[in-house]
Amino acid sequence: MVPPSLLTEMRGAAMSLTAAASGLVVFLLSVSVVQGVHDWGVSYSPTEICAAKGSTVEIRCNFTYPSTWRGSVNTVEKTFWFTKWKDGVHVDLTTVSEYAGRVEDLCENNTCTLRIRNLTESDSAEYKFKFETNQGGKYSGSPGVTLSVSNLQVTSGTNRLYCQSSCHQYSYPSYIWYKNGQSIQGETADYTSNPNNADSYSCALKGYEDFPSPPVYAPKPPSVSVSPSAEIEEGSSVTLTCSSDANPAASYTWYKKNGNQKRPPLTTEPQLVFSSIQSSDSGQYFCKAENELGKITSKVNSVDVKYPPKLPSVSVSPSAEIEEGSSVTLTCSSDANPAANYTWYKEDEDSPKASGQIFTITDFRAEHSGSYSCGAQNKLGRSNSTFHLSVVAGSSTMIVNIIRMTLGVLMLIPVFLLGLWTRKKKALRSTTEACEPVEIELDSIPEYENVSHTAAQTEDRE
Structure with a gap:
């Protein structure tokens, strides 16, 4: 590809020639074009690079240019790498703050290398090289080198692990798998396994073995913290927090123990919150931590709520x-x-x-x-x-009272009897006096005149 600036200059030179020398003009133009196509150039190898986050990458190119141009010696005065334009001008990466202290531009014998250390995901971009000569010639190769910085991550499925990389859209790199830090398998992006709670797995890009993915593993035994850590009083706010070292992050479930009976979950949040705890909330609590690789429960934690005396x-x-x-x-x-x-x-x-x-x-x-x-x-x-x-009154008091009453009654009996005898005597005297004989002459009673006589006669007969 001939730079636009070079074509413009060649066209200007051709127009300045006379019509009589038109054949020579064609020849010179032809020579100039051929020289521009073959002597100006930038080539990259490779054109796609996948690198691990945190690693160092080197992007290389070779460039060519004519030794003479415009009738003068042509030498390279400036070289730099760029990714963006700013105000219509390519910006040298060594002057960009995001790359400060992390980039080097190394050139020797028309071979230039861009070295970037401590790669971040934001470094993913297309990088190009540009050089300028003392005769005003400028050239950059296009397309450049596509760099993809991958933050490797292991995901899990049913008895299968996957090494996820953002490099797939550019290339298909080889992988290395690690189990508990030891290499177990390479090449493919997935790994068949049946993990248990004690195992951890990670993967790395081949060639970047020193920059493996974060390991994935089942939750470790959860720990439970209680806040406030001081004595818990009824009516106060209390928070129980469950935490477990796990990757991927664990999900949590809280339970309250009730003998051997299974209780429904209290919450599926890492924290169990009592805004106003009551005495009935006293008891034993535990949490369960779980991710795709396993699950485990915490030890039982006792919650003892203190409260003042209820009504006795x-x-x-x-x-x-x-x-x-x-x-x-x-x-x-x-x-x-x-x-x-x-x-x-x-x-x-x-x-x-x-x-x-x-x-x-x-x-x-x-x-x-x-x-x-x-x-x-x-x-x-x-x-x-x-x-x-x-x-x-007790029974002994009642007995005393009964005796007292009895004695009183006994003392009244003689008086009662004496009174009774006196009354009877008076009545007897009255009866005796009433029974003395009284002479009554029947003759004086008309109804008994005959009776009296008869009685007298009878008496005479005798």
């Missing part, structure tokens, strides 16, 4: 009516974490009656009757319950 309950033994002189046992119970301490009080008394969960009154008397309270307390708070105790 009080039991009385015996539960029947309290008899005077009997023994009474009071028991106070409250749900609390940490365990509560107990104190017993009686109304209108400042000093506590007792401390401890059990309070016993061995000889219950009437003065023991009244309202009592049980206070349950731990470092997080306090709660009270109030109740009333009253006494009923």
Whole structure:
């Protein structure tokens, strides 16, 4: 290919010749064209390069130019590599900030090499070489060299691993496979395997063995962190975080243990969050980490939620009516974490009656009757319950009272009998007086006139 600038100059030279020398003009033009085609050139080998990220690559070319041009000695004054235009001008890579300190332009005997160290994926581009001579000649070869910087990655399928590279669109490189750091197979982009949790796999481009892909492996045993790490109080915000070293990254599932029963997952996020944790959330938790190469569960982690005492309950033994002189046992119970301490009080008394969960009154008397309270307390708070105790007459008291009543009754009997005798005596006297004879003359009674006579006659007869 003849540079445009060279063609323009040749056309100008031809137009300056006279018509009489037209045959010579044709000859010179022909010579100039032939000289431009064969003496100006840039060739690249290879034209496609696939390199590993982080490695160093060398892009080479050979260039040619005529030793004389425009009737003068033609020498190379400037060479450089470029990828882009800026303001219509090719930009020397050694002046581009993205390549600062990473590129070298090495030329010797018409062979030039562009060396790029510590390759990044953004270095993927088409690179071209350009040279300029003292006679104003400029030339660049096109097309240039296509560089593809590959960030190798191993992906997995069913019993198969794949080495993914961005180089496939330009070429089909050879690969090397590694298992636990040891070479196991080469050439192909896939590898058939049945990985277990202990194995790791990586791949590399042939020729770039020192720059393998990141290894892939099943999740390592997960660790669980609890935040805040201090004591957990009811109502606070608590976060449990599950993490596992795995490549590709693991997905997570949280569970709460419930004996041997299988519980549904709580969340499929790495974090299990309690915005306001409750006492019912206390328990044992574990997480599962999983990727395409395997899965594993963490150790069980206990969550112990602390809370102040709930409202205490009080039991009385015996539960029947309290008899005077009997023994009474009071028991106070409250749900609390940490365990509560107990104190017993009686109304209108400042000093506590007792401390401890059990309070016993061995000889219950009437003065023991009244309202009592049980206070349950731990470092997080306090709660009270109030109740009333009253006494009923005991069996011994009832016996004494019965004896007293009996004696009273016995003492009243003589008085009662004496009164009864007096009343009977009076009644008898009244009866006797009423029964003395009274003479009544029947003749004075008309109805009995005949009767009286008859009786007299009868009496005479006798």
